[in-house]
Amino acid sequence: xxxxxxxxxxxxNLTLDILHRREDGYHDLKxxxxxxxxxxxxxxxxxxxxxxxxxxxxxxxPVGEDNLAGRAARTFFKEIRQAPGxxxxxxxxxxxxxxxxxxxxxxxxxxxxxxxxxxxDLTGRDLEAMGERVGSDVPxxxxxxxxxxxxxxxxxxxxxxxxxxxxxVCKPEFGLSTPELFGRVQTEKLRxxxxxxxxxxxxxxxxxxxxxxxxxxxxxxxxxxxEAKTIRDIKMRLCRCGAENALMTGSGPTVFGLFxxxxxxxxxFEELCPLYRTFLTRPIPGV
Ligand code: C5P
Numbered sequence: 262x263x264x265x266x267x268x269x270x271x272x273x274n275l276t277l278d279i280l281h282r283r284e285d286g287y288h289d290l291k292x293x294x295x296x297x298x299x300x301x302x303x304x305x306x307x308x309x310x311x312x313x314x315x316x317x318x319x320x321x322x323p324v325g326e327d328n329l330a331g332r333a334a335r336t337f338f339k340e341i342r343q344a345p346g347x348x349x350x351x352x353x354x355x356x357x358x359x360x361x362x363x364x365x366x367x368x369x370x371x372x373x374x375x376x377x378x379x380x381x382d383l384t385g386r387d388l389e390a391m392g393e394r395v396g397s398d399v400p401x402x403x404x405x406x407x408x409x410x411x412x413x414x415x416x417x418x419x420x421x422x423x424x425x426x427x428x429x430v431c432k433p434e435f436g437l438s439t440p441e442l443f444g445r446v447q448t449e450k451l452r453x454x455x456x457x458x459x460x461x462x463x464x465x466x467x468x469x470x471x472x473x474x475x476x477x478x479x480x481x482x483x484x485x486x487x488e489a490k491t492i493r494d495i496k497m498r499l500c501r502c503g504a505e506n507a508l509m510t511g512s513g514p515t516v517f518g519l520f521x522x523x524x525x526x527x528x529x530f531e532e533l534c535p536l537y538r539t540f541l542t543r544p545i546p547g548v
Contacts, residue, residue, distance in 0.1 A: 263307040265377055268300040269351075269370035270405060270545060271361040272398070273428070273510045273517050276455035277478040279446050287397070287413045288443055293460055294362075294398075295407040295423050299430065299542040301355050301367055303330070305374035308346035317351045333368035333395045337375045340391055347375065356432045356538055360511025362398040369402030389417070398511075406546050407464065409457070421464040423472060423519075423544040427526030429504070431495045432515045432538040435488065439512040445483040453477055473505030473519045481509050492516055495537065502529035 275293040282288050308314070313335060315328040325331050330349050338344035349371055355363030372388045372395075385404065392399030397414035409418045455477040463471030484492060495516040496507040503525030504518030520526035526541060533539040 262378065265305050265374045267303055267305070267370050267374055269303055269355075269363075269366040269402070270296040271299045271355040271363060271366060271430075271542075272296055272402065272405075273361065273430070274478055274508070275407075275423070275472065275476060276457065276460055277480060277511065278455050278457075279443070279448055279451070279479055281448050283413075288446075289412060290410065290414055291455070291457060292410050292414075293407065293420060293455075293457070294401050294410055296405045296545050297428055297430070297542040298545045299355055299361075299540050301363060301370075302352040303367060303370045303374065304348075304350040305371060305378070306348045306350075307378055308348055311344050311346045313346060314348045315351065316349070317353055320353050320357075322351075322353070322357060329364040329368040329396055329399075330371045333371040333392070333399070334375065336391050336394050337372055337379075341380055343379070345379070347371075356515065358436045359432050359515040360437075360509065360513045361430075361515055362402055362511065365392075365396050365398035366402040368392065368395050368399050369405075372399075372403060389415070407544075409461075420461060421467070422546055423464065424467040424469045426469050426543065427520040427523050428517050428542045428544065429499060429502075429520065429526050429529045429533065430510075430515060430517045430540040430542055431499070431533050433491045433495065434537075435491070435514055437484075437488065437513045442480055442483060442512045446479065451479050451482055453482065454479060469519060469521060470505050476506050476508040476519075478509050478511075480512055484513075488514065495533065498532055498536075499529050502526075502532060504529060 389400040460475040499518030507518035
């Protein structure tokens with residue numbers, strides 16, 4: 262076997278809290294992430310010339326090792342001290358720079374594929390440790406499912422999954438730079454922080470309305486008035502169509518709404534589709 266096809270699911274943040282800025286410039290976080298069935302699809306094929314090729318047809322995303330997927334392959338080869346080379350083709354569906362970890366999920370899928378093709382003895386923890394060297398969200402993407410992530414994002418604890426529901430995801434046009442957004446945060450000034458005990462309890466009860474009530478992302482507090490207006494507009498439309506609640510995911514600007522019924526979700530999808538890049542999705546268990 263020298264080729265694998267696999268899916269790389271997007272993630273959404275149910276919570277995101279920033280605890281403090283660290284000496285190394287990163288921030289200690291506490292956040293709950295969950296996988297959804299909106300996926301990129303990868304073909305990972307081994308080569309025999311030592312080269313790393315990344316292709317993302319139809320996009321202007323970087324190729325080779327400037328792409329996180331290429332960096333994941335390089336990290337994997339370095340770790341196993343063997344570099345046969347690889348060709349990675351990514352069919353993109355997850356919007357980029359959207360707070361949905363599209364690039365990190367592609368990188369995690371490359372690590373999983375290379376393990377299967379070259380070193381099936383490596384554990385999930387081994388892969389998560391490699392992922393940490395590729396990017397802060399990569400360890401979570403290796404694991405998938407619903408998890409609490411702490412530290413830079415690499416300390417993971419499995420949490421109960423999101424109860425069955427429909428999720429409408431909306432990506433406005435503007436981009437938000439993750440480092441810039443982190444730079445705007447003064448942790449001592451944050452007013453609304455997630456209650457992780459309450460979120461855990463709601464997930465354990467399998468109660469969507471309880472989960473929805475606990476959605477908090479502190480990045481929403483540091484948006485400019487103009488950015489905040491768009492986020493508010495999307496949230497309002499989602500909630501008017503029957504969403505239990507809505508939240509910006511990660512460092513944004515994507516907003517998602519949680520729906521009890523497929524009918525309400527479909528209505529929201531149809532209302533938002535002409536205005537924003539919109540997807541209808543649902544939670545999935547770990548990869
Ligand atoms: O690790 P990654 O390259 O994905 O992080 C992108 C940027 O996000 C970092 O350069 C840093 O500015 C910021 N970041 C942070 N604290 C984290 C994760 C990311 O400050 N825990």
